[in-house]
Amino acid sequence: MQNKNADIFSNYKIGKLTLKNRLAVAPMTRVSGKADGTAGPLMKDYYQAFAQGGFGLIITEGLYPDKHYSQGYKFQPGLTDEAQAESWRPIVDAVHKSDSLFIAQLMHAGALSQYNKYTGCNAGPSAVKPLGQEMTFYYGEGDYSTPKAMDKDEISDVINGFVSAAKLAKHAGFDGVEIHGANGYLLDQFITVHTNERTDEYGGELLKRLQIYKEVITSIRKAIGDDFIIGIRFSQSKVNDFEYKWPEKDEDAKSTFELVAKCGVDYIHTTEYNAKDPAFGKGLSLAELAKKHGGIPVIANGSIVNENDATDILNADQADVVAVGKMALSNPDWPNLIRDKQALREFSFEMFNPLADLKTANEFFQKTTKDDISSIINK
Numbered sequence: 001m002q003n004k005n006a007d008i009f010s011n012y013k014i015g016k017l018t019l020k021n022r023l024a025v026a027p028m029t030r031v032s033g034k035a036d037g038t039a040g041p042l043m044k045d046y047y048q049a050f051a052q053g054g055f056g057l058i059i060t061e062g063l064y065p066d067k068h069y070s071q072g073y074k075f076q077p078g079l080t081d082e083a084q085a086e087s088w089r090p091i092v093d094a095v096h097k098s099d100s101l102f103i104a105q106l107m108h109a110g111a112l113s114q115y116n117k118y119t120g121c122n123a124g125p126s127a128v129k130p131l132g133q134e135m136t137f138y139y140g141e142g143d144y145s146t147p148k149a150m151d152k153d154e155i156s157d158v159i160n161g162f163v164s165a166a167k168l169a170k171h172a173g174f175d176g177v178e179i180h181g182a183n184g185y186l187l188d189q190f191i192t193v194h195t196n197e198r199t200d201e202y203g204g205e206l207l208k209r210l211q212i213y214k215e216v217i218t219s220i221r222k223a224i225g226d227d228f229i230i231g232i233r234f235s236q237s238k239v240n241d242f243e244y245k246w247p248e249k250d251e252d253a254k255s256t257f258e259l260v261a262k263c264g265v266d267y268i269h270t271t272e273y274n275a276k277d278p279a280f281g282k283g284l285s286l287a288e289l290a291k292k293h294g295g296i297p298v299i300a301n302g303s304i305v306n307e308n309d310a311t312d313i314l315n316a317d318q319a320d321v322v323a324v325g326k327m328a329l330s331n332p333d334w335p336n337l338i339r340d341k342q343a344l345r346e347f348s349f350e351m352f353n354p355l356a357d358l359k360t361a362n363e364f365f366q367k368t369t370k371d372d373i374s375s376i377i378n379k
């Protein structure tokens with residue numbers, strides 16, 4: 001059904017909660033936590049700026065959910081204990097003051113881990129060396145290491161970690177969690193044929209490769225109840241392989257989105273280079289496929305730069321909410337600027353040079369606008 005003249009500022013319900021508009025901040029790792037995995041000093045202003053800037057939903061950077069193999073990056077915040085959860089409480093309160101919803105993204109890096117202060121190594125579905133190179137703007141260098149293949153106990157640790165992190169997120173006051181099932185990280189390594197050589201119940205045909213998604217979602221739902229949002233993110237491309245496409249195309253999309261919706265997620269979040277593009281050369285976009293086969297709310301992300309990009313997606317009923325990534329970094333007040341018909345600031349990759357952290361971003365803002373991120377929006 002066409003959703004003519006969709007209003008990006010209209011309310012929308014996900015799970016039992018209502019977003020004040022259709023505009024979300026995409027999850028973005030900023031390696032600005034403290035060494036112990038608690039939130040760092042620059043993070044409250046950073047997240048508060050998006051809330052004050054008018055976004056109805058903010059998804060955190062990927063937080064590691066356990067002290068086994070999930071940590072991906074140095075100074076990545078985690079959600080594995082009381083101290084880490086408590087460190088988010090003031091940030092959650094600041095975001096809620098502006099009536100924005102706040103969702104914690106739970107990310108297990110798996111084979112793509114570049115740093116792990118707990119176990120010092122990486123583990124994945126199989127011992128397959130990842131393609132590509134570690135990301136230097138997250139303190140990485142050179143090739144990825146070949147991961148240890150997880151045994152069944154270690155897979156149970158993964159599932160228990162997601163459950164425990166979801167409980168801690170609820171305890172800290174978040175409105176929900178988003179399971180990171182995309183971009184080449186652990187769960188995505190299970191569905192990707194060349195990184196999953198397992199012959200047990202977690203490998204083989206797609207439904208078996210999706211088994212870990214099923215267990216993570218159903219275990220979180222069982223532990224957390226119905227009044228807490230659970231979302232899941234999917235992509236085709238990976239941080240270490242931009243060209244990757246789902247091999248069975250529409251059929252993979254159908255099995256994947258049907259399964260996660262059946263398991264009880266409240267939304268599906270898709271990310272592609274451009275959210276509007278057909279997923280497989282022609283036909284529907286990944287977001288549209290998620291809507292068609294999942295039948296639940298869909299958030300679309302990828303190259304949403306201006307108001308037209310957002311309204312086009314909603315008007316075509318490709319998705320229900322749009323998530324803005326890089327443009328939200330240069331415009332934490334993107335919704336307010338659009339509402340007030342003000343010009344948007346261009347995004348520059350200089351903001352990530354040499355590190356994609358908040359200190360570098362603040363220095364970049366000071367250099368280019370003589371100001372920092374949070375005070376810009378309060379002018």
Ligand SMILES: Cc1cc2nc3c(=O)[nH]c(=O)nc-3n(C[C@H](O)[C@H](O)[C@H](O)COP(=O)(O)O)c2cc1C
Nearest residue numbers: 026027028029061062271302303304324325326356
């Ligand atoms: C600095 C940076 C960090 C990111 N970290 C994450 C992350 O932690 N979790 C995630 O799912 N995606 C992450 N992404 C991907 C974004 O959520 C988004 O999909 C991507 O930037 C494309 O959207 P855009 O075209 O609006 O920027 C990151 C992107 C950037 C630029």
